[in-house]
Amino acid sequence: xxxxxxxxxxxxxxxxxxxxxxxxxxxxxxxxxxxxxxxxxxxxxxxxxxxxxxxxxxxxxxxxxxxxxxxxxxxxxxxxxxxxxxxxxxxxxxxxxxxxxxxxxxxxxxxxxxxxxxxxxxxxxxxxxxxxxxxxxxxxxxxxxxxxxxxxxxxxxxxxxxxxxxxxxxxxxxxxxxxxxxxxxxxxxxxxxxxxxxxxxxxxxxxxxxxxxxxxxxxxxxxxxxxxxxxxxxxxxxxxxxxxxxxxxxxxxxxxxxxxxxxxxxxxxxxxxxxxxxxxxxxxxxxxxxxxxxxxxxxxxxxxxxxxxxxxxxxxxxxxxxxxx
Amino acid sequence: xxxxxxxxxxxxxxxxxxxxxxxxxxxxxxxxxxxxxxxxxxxxxxxxxxxxxxxxxxxxxxxxxxxxxxxxxxxxxxxxxxxxxxxxxxxxxxxxxxxxxxxxxxxxxxxxxxxxxxxxxxxxxxxxxxxxxxxxxxxxxxxxxxxxxxxxxxxxxxxxxxxxxxxxxxxxxxxxxxxxxxxxxxxxxxxxxxxxxxxxxxxxxxxxxxxxxxxxxxxxxxxxxxxxxxxxxxxxxxxxxxxxxxxxxxxxxxxxxxxxxxxxxxxxxxxxxxxxxxxxxxxxxxxxxxxxxxxxxxxxxxxxxxxxxxxxxxxxxxxxxxxxxxxxxxxxxxxxx
Numbered sequence: 180x181x182x183x184x185x186x187x188x189x190x191x192x193x194x195x196x197x198x199x200x201x202x203x204x205x206x207x208x209x210x211x212x213x214x215x216x217x218x219x220x221x222x223x224x225x226x227x228x229x230x231x232x233x234x235x236x237x238x239x240x241x242x243x244x245x246x247x248x249x250x251x252x253x254x255x256x257x258x259x260x261x262x263x264x265x266x267x268x269x270x271x272x273x274x275x276x277x278x279x280x281x282x283x284x285x286x287x288x289x290x291x292x293x294x295x296x297x298x299x300x301x302x303x304x305x306x307x308x309x310x311x312x313x314x315x316x317x318x319x320x321x322x323x324x325x326x327x328x329x330x331x332x333x334x335x336x337x338x339x340x341x342x343x344x345x346x347x348x349x350x351x352x353x354x355x356x357x358x359x360x361x362x363x364x365x366x367x368x369x370x371x372x373x374x375x376x377x378x379x380x381x382x383x384x385x386x387x388x389x390x391x392x393x394x395x396x397x398x399x400x401x402x403x404x405x406x407x408x409x410x411x412x413x414x415x416x417x418x419x420x421x422x423x424x425x426x427x428x429x430x431x432x433x434x435x436x437x438x439x440x441x442x443x444x445x446x447x448x449x450x451x452x453x454x455x456x457x458x459x460x461x462x463x464x465x466x467x468x469x470x471x472x473x474x475x476x477x478x479x480x481x482x483x484x485x486x487x488x489x490x491x492x493x494x495x496x497x498x499x500x501x502x503x504x
Numbered sequence: 505x506x507x508x509x510x511x512x513x514x515x516x517x518x519x520x521x522x523x524x525x526x527x528x529x530x531x532x533x534x535x536x537x538x539x540x541x542x543x544x545x546x547x548x549x550x551x552x553x554x555x556x557x558x559x560x561x562x563x564x565x566x567x568x569x570x571x572x573x574x575x576x577x578x579x580x581x582x583x584x585x586x587x588x589x590x591x592x593x594x595x596x597x598x599x600x601x602x603x604x605x606x607x608x609x610x611x612x613x614x615x616x617x618x619x620x621x622x623x624x625x626x627x628x629x630x631x632x633x634x635x636x637x638x639x640x641x642x643x644x645x646x647x648x649x650x651x652x653x654x655x656x657x658x659x660x661x662x663x664x665x666x667x668x669x670x671x672x673x674x675x676x677x678x679x680x681x682x683x684x685x686x687x688x689x690x691x692x693x694x695x696x697x698x699x700x701x702x703x704x705x706x707x708x709x710x711x712x713x714x715x716x717x718x719x720x721x722x723x724x725x726x727x728x729x730x731x732x733x734x735x736x737x738x739x740x741x742x743x744x745x746x747x748x749x750x751x752x753x754x755x756x757x758x759x760x761x762x763x764x765x766x767x768x769x770x771x772x773x774x775x776x777x778x779x780x781x782x783x784x785x786x787x788x789x790x791x792x793x794x795x796x797x798x799x800x801x802x803x804x805x806x807x808x809x810x811x812x813x814x815x816x817x818x819x820x821x822x823x824x825x826x827x828x829x830x831x832x833x834x835x836x837x838x839x840x841x
Binding site for chain 2: 400401402403404405406407408409410411412413420423424497498499500
């Protein structure tokens with residue numbers, strides 16, 4: 180197991196490295212000149228050259244990327260109009276538009292996104308599995324049809340419309356805002372409830388459907404019949420034998436979904452005014468703020484790789500037949 | 505007369521199906537089991553034979569109450585369990601255990617052998633705290649498995665071993681009745697013999713009554729005291745083993761017995777008379793009127809279409825449902841059986 184994890188971490192590092200080089204090539208070598216964008220319309224060629232040299236854009240691409248990677252591990256210095264600025268070890272450069280270190284911007288945004296996404300995940304994973312199981316048990320009954328009907332209805336509404344409706348009309352919820360968990364846990368939870376419910380409910384709809392399909396299959400298995408014949412209670416038959424088998428496919432989808440959401444729950448964050456990764460990425464994109472964008476891409480790659488590893492390890496707990504290696 | 509250990513009284517299981525017409529959707533009823541009477545005494549072994557789709561497995565699931573019958577009574581030592589709810593059924597679940605046909609899919613791949621065998625012990629409070637592991641190991645040893653393997657998962661065992669796990673699991677509840685639904689048909693022939701020998705020794709040592717479902721008549725003759733032959737959801741003939749094999753009275757039983765492969769031919773023994781049935785069994789959705797076997801029976805007359813023959817005792821303890829019941833002129837049983 181430990182050896183396996185080590186192997187996976189090594190391969191993860193290579194994946195992240197490839198993602199890094201590829202996005203570097205795409206962004207930094209693109210035809211648009213970041214210096215020109217920063218400088219604006221009325222800009223003298225001298226000024227552009229000045230900015231280019233301060234950003235290191237006048238160096239050859241290979242040197243730029245080694246400088247970038249060196250910055251991540253050892254930190255680097257930026258010279259700006261004669262003054263030298265030192266950027267500490269995990270250095271991802273400075274934001275063009277805000278002038279702040281990218282690491283600092285990420286460090287502010289990540290807790291917001293994690294709070295939103297994990298809180299919602301608790302809601303939809305729990306509710307989805309529960310409702311899906313209930314629907315599977317009552318397959319074909321009016322309550323099953325009602326559940327599936329509402330799930331499909333919710334899934335059919337575009338997410339941003341749903342989120343907007345909640346933001347505009349569900350006014351009983353506390354005003355959405357982000358407070359650090361460490362400074363005030365109650366305000367933290369209160370400010371996020373709306374986002375949790377919105378993201379949670381839409382995903383509950385899909386997870387109910389996944390869980391139902393998966394449960395119908397596992398409840399039809401012969402070993403479930405064996406369990407019934409033992410005389411154990413129906414609840415234990417359904418949850419210990421049925422649901423456990425149904426969780427494996429759910430874990431796969433959940434891993435992918437969670438990784439996607441952790442790189443930024445864009446609509447949720449922007450509609451509820453929560454300064455998370457999605458909002459940060461979008462702003463960087465609009466302002467051609469390449470270092471920030473690079474940082475987000477890099478973080479996204481790391482999250483995806485880590486989530487895949489976690490899912491694979493979770494499999495071994497859900498299904499003892501799975502061997503890692 | 506004292507009440508037998510198990511008695512099925514006119515039990516029926518009708519499944520409703522949705523017809524496949526789009527506009528004129530007709531709900532149909534599959535009469536999988538239709539009016540079955542059976543009895544099983546303590547320690548006795550009853551064989552249940554018949555071709556595919558005749559309701560053998562449905563009967564097994566009714567006896568174990570994995571299905572709720574649509575009519576009739578299922579009496580365990582005189583108590584009707586036909587319509588008990590899950591909670592009140594639990595004590596009877598302990599008494600009647602099922603061995604499944606497929607040892608691959610019937611064991612939960614996510615549970616260890618110890619958990620599979622031990623659940624019944626815990627559910628029915630059969631061991632005091634701490635004694636569970638020892639009892640599990642005893643059971644594994646009893647069925648010829650290594651008792652140290654309780655931590656393994658089903659996929660680490662072979663088919664024959666997995667069936668032994670299934671048997672250990674059934675034995676864990678200390679049942680009075682074991683319903684074995686074709687317990688060896690999914691196994692290789694060499695393994696079949698091993699598992700049959702295991703069942704045989706368990707029966708004689710533990711005195712458990714068996715309902716043994718099979719379509720291999722040789723295995724049934726070897727193992728069972730009494731045999732019931734089913735056709736299209738009904739019992740057509742039922743009697744003690746020797747009487748039924750030597751003098752089968754129902755045409756269907758005769759046809760079944762004559763279909764057993766005849767090894768004597770190889771050694772030059774003249775082939776016995778063989779009865780070939782034409783066609784497939786009729787659909788249980790719309791069974792023939794009167795006698796259900798009449799559409800394939802060479803003895804059928806007009807009366808068979810109008811009057812349903814009752815199960816009547818024709819020879820000592822041997823009941824036959826046929827208007828023209830009679831033993832065959834020559835023995836139908838192949839000598840190797």
